[in-house]
Amino acid sequence: MNSNWLKKNTFHHSEFKDINRLVEEKKRKKIKISLCLPTLNEEKTIAKEIIIMNSELMSRYQLLDEIVVIDSGSTDRTMEIASTYGADVYKANDILPKLEKFKGKGENLWKALYITKGDIIVYLDADIKNIHHRFVYALVGPLLLFDNIKYSKAYYDRPITFATGKKKTRPTGGGRVTELVIRPLFSLFFPELTQILQPLSGEYAGYRELFEKIPFPIGYGIETSIILDTYEKWGLDVIAQVDLERRVHRNQDTKSLGKMAFVILKTFCKRLEKLGMAELKSEFFNEMIQYKLGNDGYQPDIYKDKGFERPPIIEIPEYRKKFKVT
Amino acid sequence: MEKYLDELPSVVEAIKSIKEIIIANIVFIGQIPAPTFKEKRRTDLFMERLAEFQVDECTTDAYRNPIGIIRGTSPSKPPVFVVAHLDTVFEKNVDHNYTVRKKRIKGVGILDNSLSIGVLASLPEIFRKLDLRFESDIVLAGTIQSLGRGNLRGIRHLLKTWNTPIRGAICMEGVELGRLNYYSEGMIRCEVECDISPTPGPLQKFKSNAILILNEVINQIMELRLPQRPRSRVIIGKISGGFKHGTIAGKSKLGFEIQSNSDKMVKSIYNDINDIIEDISHQNEIELKLKTISNLSAASLKYNHPLVKSAGAIIERLGLKPICEPSESELSILLAHKIPAVTLGITHGENIHLENATMEIEPMYKGIAQIVGAIMAIDKGVCDE
Numbered sequence: 212m213n214s215n216w217l218k219k220n221t222f223h224h225s226e227f228k229d230i231n232r233l234v235e236e237k238k239r240k241k242i243k244i245s246l247c248l249p250t251l252n253e254e255k256t257i258a259k260e261i262i263i264m265n266s267e268l269m270s271r272y273q274l275l276d277e278i279v280v281i282d283s284g285s286t287d288r289t290m291e292i293a294s295t296y297g298a299d300v301y302k303a304n305d306i307l308p309k310l311e312k313f314k315g316k317g318e319n320l321w322k323a324l325y326i327t328k329g330d331i332i333v334y335l336d337a338d339i340k341n342i343h344h345r346f347v348y349a350l351v352g353p354l355l356l357f358d359n360i361k362y363s364k365a366y367y368d369r370p371i372t373f374a375t376g377k378k379k380t381r382p383t384g385g386g387r388v389t390e391l392v393i394r395p396l397f398s399l400f401f402p403e404l405t406q407i408l409q410p411l412s413g414e415y416a417g418y419r420e421l422f423e424k425i426p427f428p429i430g431y432g433i434e435t436s437i438i439l440d441t442y443e444k445w446g447l448d449v450i451a452q453v454d455l456e457r458r459v460h461r462n463q464d465t466k467s468l469g470k471m472a473f474v475i476l477k478t479f480c481k482r483l484e485k486l487g488m489a490e491l492k493s494e495f496f497n498e499m500i501q502y503k504l505g506n507d508g509y510q511p512d513i514y515k516d517k518g519f520e521r522p523p524i525i526e527i528p529e530y531r532k533k534f535k536v537t
Numbered sequence: 538m539e540k541y542l543d544e545l546p547s548v549v550e551a552i553k554s555i556k557e558i559i560i561a562n563i564v565f566i567g568q569i570p571a572p573t574f575k576e577k578r579r580t581d582l583f584m585e586r587l588a589e590f591q592v593d594e595c596t597t598d599a600y601r602n603p604i605g606i607i608r609g610t611s612p613s614k615p616p617v618f619v620v621a622h623l624d625t626v627f628e629k630n631v632d633h634n635y636t637v638r639k640k641r642i643k644g645v646g647i648l649d650n651s652l653s654i655g656v657l658a659s660l661p662e663i664f665r666k667l668d669l670r671f672e673s674d675i676v677l678a679g680t681i682q683s684l685g686r687g688n689l690r691g692i693r694h695l696l697k698t699w700n701t702p703i704r705g706a707i708c709m710e711g712v713e714l715g716r717l718n719y720y721s722e723g724m725i726r727c728e729v730e731c732d733i734s735p736t737p738g739p740l741q742k743f744k745s746n747a748i749l750i751l752n753e754v755i756n757q758i759m760e761l762r763l764p765q766r767p768r769s770r771v772i773i774g775k776i777s778g779g780f781k782h783g784t785i786a787g788k789s790k791l792g793f794e795i796q797s798n799s800d801k802m803v804k805s806i807y808n809d810i811n812d813i814i815e816d817i818s819h820q821n822e823i824e825l826k827l828k829t830i831s832n833l834s835a836a837s838l839k840y841n842h843p844l845v846k847s848a849g850a851i852i853e854r855l856g857l858k859p860i861c862e863p864s865e866s867e868l869s870i871l872l873a874h875k876i877p878a879v880t881l882g883i884t885h886g887e888n889i890h891l892e893n894a895t896m897e898i899e900p901m902y903k904g905i906a907q908i909v910g911a912i913m914a915i916d917k918g919v920c921d922e
Contacts, residue, residue: 258637259564266561271589288639295639296557340634341568459634 213447217406220353220360220451224345227352227453230272236355243276245329246347249319251283253337254292260335260342261296267344274348279327280337281306281319289337301326307529313519316413317433321521324422325530331355332422336413340459350416353451361421361449362441364407365414367458386411387465392472393435396479400488401439403447410438411475414455421445423525423534430516431471432478439482466501470514473499477518538847538917541910542854548667548909553902555659555666560637560898562586563655567647570629573687577601579623583658583679590661592677600694605677607661609670609916616674617915618706618876619660619908620692620867621653622683626890641895648711648889652896654679656709656883656905663905671916673704680867688726688831692867696874705844705920706878707911708867711896712889714904715857718864718880719845720837721872723800725807729754729791729814730826731778745821747789748778754791754825757813761806769797769806798835798863833865836872843919844877844911851910852881855903877920881907 227233237244246264250257261278268274280293280300294300304312306322320334331354333347346365353360389411397404404410411434425440427433441450463471483489499514524530541548552559565586571579580603587595587605594606603623606616625646627633635644644651657677664675680691696703710716731747755773763769771793778789795810797803811827818825838845840861852859864880871878883904886896 254638255636258639259635262557262637263561263564266557270555270557292639343565 212403214406216403216447220448221408221454222349222353222451223454224349224352224456227349227356228345230268230274230348233348233352233355234272234274237274240355242330243328244274244331244333244351245323245327246275246278246333246335247320247323247327248278248280248293248298248335248337249283249316249323250280250285250289250293250337252285252287252289254285254287254289256340256342257289257337258292258296260337260339261293261298263342263344264347265297268347274351275333276329277327279323281323281326283314283316283319299326307527310527313429315428315430317427317431317436318429318521320433321427321429321524324419324524325527325533330419331416332419333416334414339414341457346414346455347416349453349455350414353453354416354418357451359448360451361445362417362437363415363451363453364409364438365412365455365458366407366409366452367412367455388468388472388475392475393479396476400483401442404438404442406447407438407450407452409452410434412458414458421449423530424523426523427521428474428478429519429521431474432518435475435478436482436520439479443482443486466512469501470499470516473514474516474518477516481518538850538910538914538919541913542850545851545854545906545910548906549902551666552663552905552909555662556898556902558662559656559659559901559905560642562658563642563647563652564635564637566654566658567635567644567651568633570627570631570633571624571646572626572628573624573682573684575629576623576681579654580679580681583623583654586658587661587677590658592661598695599698600681600691602681602691602695603679604695605661607664607671607675607677609673609675611672614673614916615702615704616676617671617704617912618676618678618871618878619657619709619912620678620680620706620871621657621709622650622691622867623654623679623681624684624687625649625651626684627892631892640898642898643893643895645892645894647896648886648894650709650711652711652883652901653709656901656908659905660908663909667909669909669913671912673916675912683867686830689833689867689870692870696870696876703874703876705915706871706876707908707915708864708871708878708880709908710866710880710882712884712886713860713882714884714900714907715852715860716880716882717845717848717852717859717861718866718868719840719842719848719861719878720798720863721833721835721865721869722796722798722863723803723835724831724833724865724869725795725803725829726831727793727795727807727810728828728830729793730828731789732824732826733787734824735787744785745823746785747823748786750817750821750823750825751776751778751789751791753817754814757817758793758810761809763806764802767797767799767802769795769799769802771795771806771810796863796865798837800834803832803835833869834873836869838872838877838879842877843922844879844915847914847919848879848881848907848911851907851914855907877915879911881911883908
């Protein structure tokens with residue numbers, strides 16, 4: 212096991228706070244950087260993210276070249292608000308419309324590869340309450356300053372807000388799926404990857420040349436698959452992780468986390484099979500079955516996930532044409 | 538000045554063109570809790586933002602009020618102060634995350650006074666955008682320990698230790714756009730504490746009730762004959778006490794302010810209330826303490842002072858009617874130091890001291906244009922006569 216990785220490839224956001232240096236390096240490398248925010252009903256937090264990134268990393272420093280929102284079909288005012296504050300807003304279904312349509316975060320991230328023009332793409336969840344521009348510059352920093360690094364991922368302390376009585380925050384919490392699902396799986400099959408402290412964090416950045424060559428699960432499995440596929444193709448040394456210190460997010464109930472865990476397990480097992488590390492005797496079932504207590508007793512609450520994955524986007528003719536891939 | 542008034546609509550548009558920077562500053566600063574006496578983190582961030590906007594000098598005074606100085610072109614002219622208090626009434630365990638919508642921003646403390654601090658931090662960039670240079674140094678001061686028991690200590694210390702003359706000052710408050718405060722009343726802020734210690738034995742049920750004692754205090758204060766001239770009033774602002782429904786209250790606390798435009802009258806009413814409290818304390822054989830936690834002297838500019846007239850003209854040109862009321866804030870201390878000063882509001886909003894305080898975004902640009910205009914007026918010499 213390469214246990215040096217944790218020491219060598221782990222950074223703190225403060226190491227990249229000299230934004231001028233990052234802008235210089237970006238100019239020297241003649242590259243563009245895009246920020247992509249996948250959304251689904253995020254009207255409470257989307258404006259703040261766009262405003263802060265626009266103010267700090269587009270107006271004051273020219274680190275970002277564009278902010279793109281890819282929406283899964285919000286029924287609130289997410290798209291209108293995002294547009295008001297200057298982001299380029301797209302409905303996921305309107306991108307590559309000839310392809311079969313899916314709904315999910317991974318789908319939005321995959322389609323963002325077609326829409327954005329950046330050589331580096333930064334993906335941020337749109338529900339970050341304590342958003343700060345370090346969420347972008349600290350992820351971009353290792354990519355610009357270290358030639359070997361092609362993919363950087365956030366980790367942080369995860370206080371959660373809870374809404375009982377007076378709105379208060381408590382200092383720790385969250386990360387349950389990481390500790391109960393992903394970490395045990397990594398420990399069993401890829402011990403080196405346990406050094407990635409928060410493999411499910413929704414904030415990461417990477418070079419287009421990396422993202423375009425790997426498949427994207429359309430839903431929750433996207434974070435797991437990016438790590439596993441990157442590790443398999445290029446090894447651990449191309450990955451960095453950056454301490455962003457603190458991220459306040461919405462707390463999810465255990466049932467929602469159960470659905471997330473279901474999809475992640477499925478993605479993981481598929482990778483195991485592909486790598487020849489495990490053999491499945493039969494196909495997976497596509498339903499996560501939970502139960503809720505109603506007036507007529509316990510009722511099944513079924514969540515369906517077919518585990519569909521988009522192929523590496525470089526295989527899509529429209530993409531090859533747009534980005535002149537020969 | 539007339540030229541600036543004519544250009545106000547384009548100034549408002551220019552300010553609006555950097556809305557992301559202004560809103561980002563409001564959000565960054567507002568999301569850092571700053572209860573009175575615990576403002577350090579917000580102070581650090583405010584200084585950091587000023588430094589990032591290349592303010593010529595960023596420092597703190599001996600009392601740790603953060604100050605940014607934009608150097609003027611004429612070293613002989615005294616500085617112009619722009620002041621906003623840093624502290625809020627909310628403790629740090631309250632969720633301070635702000636929500637930005639298309640037309641509004643919601644979050645604790647935004648109207649009192651995070652919005653003003655965000656605007657204060659944005660002024661260097663706003664001046665740059667408007668291509669403004671001033672003769673005077675512009676001193677951007679975020680003052681600490683302003684509210685409640687803070688008793689305006691920050692501004693008091695800042696002015697006490699500022700050795701050179703000050704040309705004039707603008708105080709900023711989040712709401713309401715259109716306010717024009719140029720005088721402050723004399724004020725004493727007090728607390729009455731009633732503490733009835735439990736006595737052992739069967740007489741518990743017959744002991745005095747601390748809430749009823751304060752009720753009697755309030756009744757007797759209300760019976761005081763307060764003069765119409767000089768205008769005077771007692772505001773009963775806070776009350777707390779008791780333990781549970783079926784238990785006689787052993788402790789209670791009352792907070793009130795005596796306000797008048799005559800310092801002598803404030804003192805006289807204070808003495809009357811002190812007599813009431815001593816009398817009730819004696820009659821009921823209980824401990825009743827009157828504590829003064831803050832006081833201010835009455836001070837005023839004249840309504841026809843050029844600074845008041847200029848600020849009023851700007852407000853009117855923005856299509857608003859100036860609202861002139863007394864203000865007990867940083868303004869009081871500035872006026873007490875004979876520094877011409879006014880307090881202006883930046884926008885409209887609601888729920889000022891609730892957790893869901895909300896500001897309107899669009900009127901803010903007018904509010905900022907008004908602040909810039911008032912600074913320009915002082916720099917052109919309206920306070921020099």
